[in-house]
Amino acid sequence: MTHTRHLRMATAALVGIALIAALVWALLPAPVLVDLVAARRAPMQVIVSAEGIARIRETWTVTAPVTGNVMRSPVQVGDEVVARETVVALIEPAEPAFLDARARRLAEAAVAEAQAAIHVAEANLVRAETELSHLEAEVERYRKLSERGTLPATTLLDAQQAVASAKALRDAAQADLELKRATQQRMEAQLSGPEVPIVDAPPAQCCTELKAPRSGVVLNVTDLNARLVQAGSPLVTVGDPADLEIRVDLLSSDAVGVVRGTGAFIDRWGGEGVLEAEVRQVEPSAFTRVSALGIEEQRVPLVLDVLTPLEERKGLGDQYRVFVNLVTWEEEDVLQVPQSALFRSAGEWALFVEEEGHAALRQVEVGRMTGEWAQILSGLSAGERVVAYPGSAIKTGTRLEPRNLDEDQGQDMEGA
Incomplete structure (x- = not known):
């Protein structure tokens, strides 16, 4: 009897202890599901991204050397030209202006005024x-008298x-007459509009030929149609599409x-x-x-040289839009964690x-940041696992339950 009673008391005690343990376990806060990522040491780059424009490094604009009528363009946009051989524009003398x-x-x-001035x-x-x-006759007469001694020498000198x-x-009057005749010719030219001489045109041709200043392709033709142009007006722009740069x-x-x-x-x-590129120029003013x-x-203008060979960037042309990533800083061995794990405290x-298995608050010193990762200078060691996306439910001492395997999460973050 005594043995049986002791057995029943022990069983009841065990059941009570189990009930108390179950009650305590039920009252404890549930663990929080989190994503844990191990701090890693890996290469790191700080990249600045921006849109840019591809453009031909050097363009050449052919302008009209004289005022005249430019004929319909012999070239069109996209035509290949050879330096000092391909004719890109033809200019003929301009017609005289109409007189009202x-x-x-x-x-x-x-x-009429010029004619009167000539008279x-x-x-x-x-x-x-x-x-x-x-006066010449007087001098001749005075000379004879002077030779006879009947006339003073000073009188002869005055006559000479x-x-x-x-x-x-007499010479001044002759020059003035020539000037008046030239003035008459100029006035008559304005009235009748004689043919304008051609500048530097071959004798057998009617027009001035303008040739390509360098080999390449025609990038722009101001106007394909014939028209009157003033000296200095742009006609054709030529460039080499292979010689590109990025702004x-x-x-x-x-x-x-x-x-x-x-x-x-x-x-x-x-x-x-x-495509690979390199900064050639950073302008000093914004x-x-x-x-x-x-x-x-x-904004600060930057100019970059394209390093990738032409064969690997076919199709890229003048004024094309591109997306440029500039590597402003990089290191081969950097301790880093996801930026999403950081917050201010x-x-x-x-x-x-x-x-x-519990959350511990840790203050760290942060260095450079990229789009996904942040450099840790102190306060953390490689391999320690951090909460990737801490929420308001996580505090110091909170029980943590990993939602993922650490290795898979690290790979996912690295791929992102």
């Missing part, structure tokens, strides 16, 4: 020649000086870390593969541009570390 009734009357009056100049020339003849002055007046207008805050020689890669350019949201932005960066 008032302008014609003014031109006719100017011609006056002719009369002045006749008078100067007559005066010269008279008067002859010299008369010759000068990027980068935010000034991002451009601070970009220097000459910074590497870059270009994707989303329309073709297969990724400009203001208003974004689509109406925000004023300071007491003004410092912090994260939750898994310690024996």
Whole structure:
């Protein structure tokens, strides 16, 4: 009896203990399902991305050397041209301008005025020649008298000086007559509109030929049709599509870390593969541009050289849009965690570390960041598992239950 009673008491005690343990377990908070990722050491790059425009490095614009009528363009956009051989434009003399009734009357009056001036100049020339003849005769007579000794030598010298002055007046009258005749010709030219001479045109041709300044293709023709152009007007633009560069207008805050020689890669350019490029020039001053949201932005122009051979970037042409990724910083061995694991606590960066199945708050020092990962400078060791997406339910001491295998999650984060 005593043994049986002791057995019943022990059984009851065990049942009570089990009931108490079950009650305690039921009252404990349930573990929180989380994604745990191990801190890793791996290469890291800081990349600044922006849209850019591909453009031909050097373009040559052919302009009209003289005012005239440019004939219909012998070339079209896309035509291949050879330097100093292919004719890209033809210019013929311009037709004289039409004269309205008032302008014609003014031109006719100017011609009549020029004719009257010629008559006056002719009369002045006749008078100067007559005066010269008279003085020359006087000098001859004075010379004979001087030889006989009946005339002072000073009188002969005065007469000779008067002859010299008369010759000068005769020459001036002759020059004035030629000037008046030239003026008459100019006035008559304005009235009648004679043919305009051709500049540097071969004798057997009617037009001035303009040839391509360099080999390449025609990028732009100002107008295919014949028309009147002024000297200096652009006609045709020529360039070499193989000689491309990339222009990027980068935010000034991002451009601070970009220097000459910074590497870059270009994707989303329309073709297969990724193109390699290198920064050739960073302009020293920025400009203001208003974004689509109406925000004023300071942009810095960058110019990049395309390093990928032409055979691997076929189809990329002038003024094509591309997407440029600039590598502003990179290291081969960097301790890093997902950015999603970080949050601010007491003004410092912090994260939750898994310690024996529970969450532990850990403050860390953060360095550079990429789109997915953040560099950890101190406060964490490689291999420690952190909560990738901490929520409000996680606090210090919270029980954690992994939702994933650590290795799979690490691979997923790396692939992202």
